[in-house]
Amino acid sequence: DYMPGFEVFGDAERAQVNAVLETGVLMRYGFEGMRQGQFKALEFEKAFAQRMGVAHCQLVSSGTSALTVALAVAGVGAGDEVIVPTFTFVASFESILMLGAIPVLVDIDATLTLDPEAVRAAITPKTKCIMPVHMCGSMADLDALKAICQEHKLLLLEDACQAIGGSYKGIALGSYGDLGCFSFDFVKTITCGEGGAVITNNDIYAQYADQFQDHGHDHMGQDRGAETHPYLGYNFRISELNAAVGLAQLGRMDNIIAQQNKHYHVLRSAISGIEGVSFREVPEGGVENYSFLNIFLPTADLAEKVHAAMGQGGIDACFYWFKNNWHYISGWPHLTQAKSLYPIMPVVRERLNELTTRDFSQSNHHMGRNVSFLVKLGWDEATLNNRAEKMAQVINKVLNN
Helix, strand or coil: CCCCHHHHCCHHHHHHHHHHHHHCCCCCCCCCCCCCCCCHHHHHHHHHHHHHCCCEEEEECCHHHHHHHHHHHCCCCCCCEEEEECECCHHHHHHHHHCCCEEEEECECCCCCECHHHHHHHCCCCEEEECCECHHHCCCCHHHHHHHHHHHCCEEEEECCCCCCCEECCEECCCCCCEEEEECECCCCCCCECCEEEEECCHHHHHHHHHHCECCCCCCCCCHHHCCCCCCCCECCCCHHHHHHHHHHHCCHHHHHHHHHHHHHHHHHHHCCCCCCEECCCCCCEECCCCEEEEECCCHHHHHHHHHHHHHCCCCCEECHHHCCCCEHHHCHHHHCCCCCCCCCHHHHHHHHHCCCCCCHHHHHHHHCEEEEECCCCCCHHHHHHHHHHHHHHHHHHHCC
């Protein structure tokens, strides 16, 4: 159970994919004679950049690829420190480690994203980038983080993989920092099946991203074999088939967000009067994408009880991230113990081992009390209202026991 792109898969997606299959050209580059003018990845990039209000979009094979490409083109690598939150997805630190850089995990606050004060305290001469992760559809305090970046001459890279369609002070999430990253995997708000994107207003980063994700190719002229390689790159390309799915989904995006908004508020209003329940903090000027409803209970014990009772009461898609191996630092011994299939640089290993002794009680305070509800598109009115009522009953019962 996750974000809903796959819930609304249908004829539009099939038509776009079939257009690619008719030509037989599944690769985004080359084969001009065969492709009958079909360039799905290029079309998606233009439409998405426009939707996000930015100059450039680079489509890649995943959200993890997007983060890796974004860091690489901004020059983050060996021994550089990147500040990330304790509540995130494993891809955040995977992308950093892949480039030989060091993920520095710092506390979150009631926004469930980076605490600007904790970020400030974690800065060293090696810090190169601050990577807020807009978890579960809502954002970090981007003004505060940008001020820190300007003061220390750091990059601001937004991981907006879980918050597409949200905004901050009227600006699309992902477009506020130097670079923004999105995921279009099968369980994101809109999906390519597998895919991701980097967006930026920086012409140089855009040019580098175009090259880096395709083995360093300069993409000049019409003959792929004659292209030069200004820099080293990797293969993080997307296929035309995946891009075609995404293109159809992009057309649904605004409807998806509107539907999420409606369902979110029905659920929220049903439980907003309950004493002892509070909601995640949204920075001033922020608008969520409404993919999740996040609540806090008075204690971790009560949060765990509410989560268990939801399951027993038949309320699915309810998460207690605090004890979940995907999203919170306490569930990642492979990170803290640097369990790698290949040798990791000693300096990186050392810094990862430090995580085992770090005090994350502030993060624990927020994560321990948090219960998170996925907002689905497919509920009809009766299902939605029934769910809202049931959620309120369960919470009331646990809190008044």
